[in-house]
Amino acid sequence: MERQFWIDSWREGGSKTSFHLPAVHPHARHLLDGGFVDGARVLVPLCGKSADMPAFATRAAEVVGVELVDSAVHQFFADNGLEPEEPAPGVFRSGNLTLLHADFFRLTTADLGGPVDLVYDRACLVAFPEDMRERYVAHLTALLDPGARYFLNTLDYLPELPEPPFSVCPDRVRGYFGGHFEIEHVFDEPRPEHRMVEKFGLSRLTEHGFLLRRTATPMSVPPVPSPAAEPAAP
Ligand SMILES: C[S@@+](CC[C@H](N)C(=O)[O-])C[C@H]1O[C@@H](n2cnc3c(N)ncnc32)[C@H](O)[C@@H]1O
Known part of the structure; x- marks a missing residue:
């Protein structure tokens, strides 16, 4: 964005900054x-x-x-x-x-x-649409030395929305980062009670957490899957 x-x-604040959480995540x-x-x-x-x-x-x-x-x-x-x-x-x-x-x-x-x-990274990668997200991945990767850790929180939901937070599934995370990071998928949490489910009529929403470690040498990169078809209107 x-x-x-x-x-x-x-x-504007209010619902426009509802990404802000009052307590520690x-x-x-x-x-x-x-x-x-x-x-x-x-x-x-x-x-x-x-x-x-x-x-x-x-x-x-x-x-x-x-x-x-x-x-x-x-x-x-x-x-x-x-x-x-x-x-x-x-x-x-x-x-x-x-x-x-x-x-x-x-x-x-x-x-x-x-x-x-x-x-x-909470609500950062998912804050950007695809083109900016790829720039974000490249820039963040370039800032980190081998051995650096990167904790990434994402949301993965359907139907996809055309505004932040964007849905980013685990396969896409592996596609974005697999070339330069080892990736451990540490949280895979269905969240039917999440505020977005009712607000946007989502059929499902899962919150993920990944712990990545920057590698010294590039690794083979799995292809990034294409985004799902046209996002639904919110
Ligand atoms: C979805 S919010 C997440 C905020 C925070 N990570 C949290 O968990 O509450 C995204 C934040 O990134 C800021 N932002 C957006 N684009 C940015 C950029 N290019 N550089 C720095 N901050 C940016 C926005 O102003 C906003 O505060």
Whole structure:
């Protein structure tokens, strides 16, 4: 989705920012409980004002969020009672929490201030339509060193919708990332109670979690399956 879509979403708030969850996501809790965050430099792309970031900051060496919309950045610090410093334009820091007010697609390894140990992606890959999603995959892959971990949360539902969050099935995840990552499918959770099921009349919705590890050498890539036929109107 283009820049203006997200600026408008944050301006309107309410149902337009219903992706924001007030509590720590269970998949983030899994990473915390499993020790994946301990001492790590954690990158949260497309971070919004996610409540997972302060939770990670209690255990991580550093948490770096990247967010396009400045009001989301400011809301994040205000909601958490923090007054960030701005050591450089667009860099907001409080303790070991740094939010970069930036376009993820323009982010460089230098902007990240050091190697990333763990990426946490909730509602990021699925925020983009197919063409932008492929750019996102390529850019994220290029930012990571071999050995880096990447936790990916996706939604897979029918009928597909022409707006975020887009449906991304496990085969497509393997197609996007199989060439550069080892992939472990850790959560496969049917969610009939999910708010989208009733709102859009979905026939099914499953939430997935994958733990990926960046490999040093490219691996053979399974073909990315084509998207399902025409998405249904919401
Ligand atoms: C679906 S929300 C997910 C937010 C967060 N991950 C969460 O779990 O609440 C996507 C977020 O990414 C931001 N965003 C969209 N495009 C972006 C880009 N190119 N660079 C950085 N942030 C972007 C939007 O403003 C929005 O806050």
